Amino acid sequence: MVLSLSMNPSTPNTDPDDLGPIIALAADGDESAWEQLLGLYSRRVFAMARSRLHDDELAEEITQSVFVTVATKLIQSTQSTSDGAVSASGYIEQGRFEPWLFRITMNRVRDLCRKRSRHAKPMAPEHFAQVEGDSEPDVHQQDDQQSKLDALRKAMEQLSESDREIIELRHHGQMSFKQIAETTGDPIGTLLARHHRALKKLRSILESSQPTHPQPKVRGEQ
Amino acid sequence: MINDSQEHNNFRINHDPEHAEMESLLDLLAQQDRDAMPTTLESRVMDEVSKVIAPTPIAFTPIDITRGESQPWSMRIAAAAVLAIGTTLVIVSAQPWATSPASSPEHEITVASLSSHLDEYFSLESVDDGQITEAITDWEIWAQSIDTDLYTDNFDYTDILSDDGEL
Numbered sequence: 001m002v003l004s005l006s007m008n009p010s011t012p013n014t015d016p017d018d019l020g021p022i023i024a025l026a027a028d029g030d031e032s033a034w035e036q037l038l039g040l041y042s043r044r045v046f047a048m049a050r051s052r053l054h055d056d057e058l059a060e061e062i063t064q065s066v067f068v069t070v071a072t073k074l075i076q077s078t079q080s081t082s083d084g085a086v087s088a089s090g091y092i093e094q095g096r097f098e099p100w101l102f103r104i105t106m107n108r109v110r111d112l113c114r115k116r117s118r119h120a121k122p123m124a125p126e127h128f129a130q131v132e133g134d135s136e137p138d139v140h141q142q143d144d145q146q147s148k149l150d151a152l153r154k155a156m157e158q159l160s161e162s163d164r165e166i167i168e169l170r171h172h173g174q175m176s177f178k179q180i181a182e183t184t185g186d187p188i189g190t191l192l193a194r195h196h197r198a199l200k201k202l203r204s205i206l207e208s209s210q211p212t213h214p215q216p217k218v219r220g221e222q
Numbered sequence: 223m224i225n226d227s228q229e230h231n232n233f234r235i236n237h238d239p240e241h242a243e244m245e246s247l248l249d250l251l252a253q254q255d256r257d258a259m260p261t262t263l264e265s266r267v268m269d270e271v272s273k274v275i276a277p278t279p280i281a282f283t284p285i286d287i288t289r290g291e292s293q294p295w296s297m298r299i300a301a302a303a304v305l306a307i308g309t310t311l312v313i314v315s316a317q318p319w320a321t322s323p324a325s326s327p328e329h330e331i332t333v334a335s336l337s338s339h340l341d342e343y344f345s346l347e348s349v350d351d352g353q354i355t356e357a358i359t360d361w362e363i364w365a366q367s368i369d370t371d372l373y374t375d376n377f378d379y380t381d382i383l384s385d386d387g388e389l
Contacts, residue, residue: 029275031268038264038271046263047255060263067267071274149251171245171252199241202248 023097026071027078038067041098045105047172051156052109052164053116062108069104099182102173106165106183148206155205163198166191336368 025033045066049059156164169180177195181188 026275031272031275034271034275035268038267042264042267043256043259046259047252050255050258051252056258056260060260060266063259063263064267064270068270068274071271075275145250148247149254152247152251167248168252171248172255174252196241199244203240203244 019097023074027074029075034071041101042067044173045101048102048105048168049109051153051168051172053112058112062105062112066101066105066108070101096182098175098179102169102175102179103183105173106169110161151206151209152202155202155209158205159198159201163194163201166195167198167202170195339365 022033022036026037042063046059046063049062050056053059053062156167159167165184166180169175169183170177175183177188177191180186180191184191186194
């Protein structure tokens, strides 16, 4: 079967009708289908984990475990149905793959955050510096836009978990509000309002911190 | 705005220009995080996924002919002993002299016949009017002779009544 889906990792909102055949092939263990799925989603999953954890290695681990979980469940679901339709636990029906994938990602990130918060280690400033635009103290950090991004990353630390989640699902996961609603189970109106509130709060934090850069927030105070 | 401006035309609350600037900054930040993914990660994840989706090969271990030589001698001796004992038991149980004569069908018939005669004797004794005492004595003598002959090989068990078994 020829698959014509774009491999551009930045392609958001893949049409579920296009995704269906790929999911079906992936559930049958087709490697090329899995390569396509990884091309489409691995960067988005990684970005969500990285944004929250500020740790590249942990983000890699989460990305890996998410896709292994997805593969396991898809294979199991195919084995449990006689007609090959994917309908068992986890991924219920075709067209809902993205919400399912990002729900797994979100849960993994949450679990890891909870584990880390129990230890309540203060985040080292150099750790923030590592994430901030992969920055070394060079010309990039002098860039005005990069400074804004660094400040924005710090401001996100001050958002509540639910506000931050919707920002990350929306921008890092590149999901539509409809998909976010399917992922979280919240009404779209609630999500729009929450997103609006989160943006407002971020702007407020950035405006208040413009004269001086905020100090890195201590982990565990989220 | 990333994507669903058309999808959510009814929801214009995020189209505030100030929020649009914030959203574009967030998009840049997210792009930075996506680009930070190591180029090798995708292939590493694929390797892990391949382990899940690939059918588990059936473990096949070729038979090692030389492995038999390494078996301990004690196992071989024990197996030989069990085989020898089993064979001996089968041969012994198949011999005709292994069967007890007391359990032969002919003996069982004879004993049943004698038992019926004894029952007759006791019934006669219960109605004894003194005239059959002599006959009983004769019967007892006959019965003793039968008892003696019962364990001899030459006795014809099937002809016990026709010979001199009558009362």
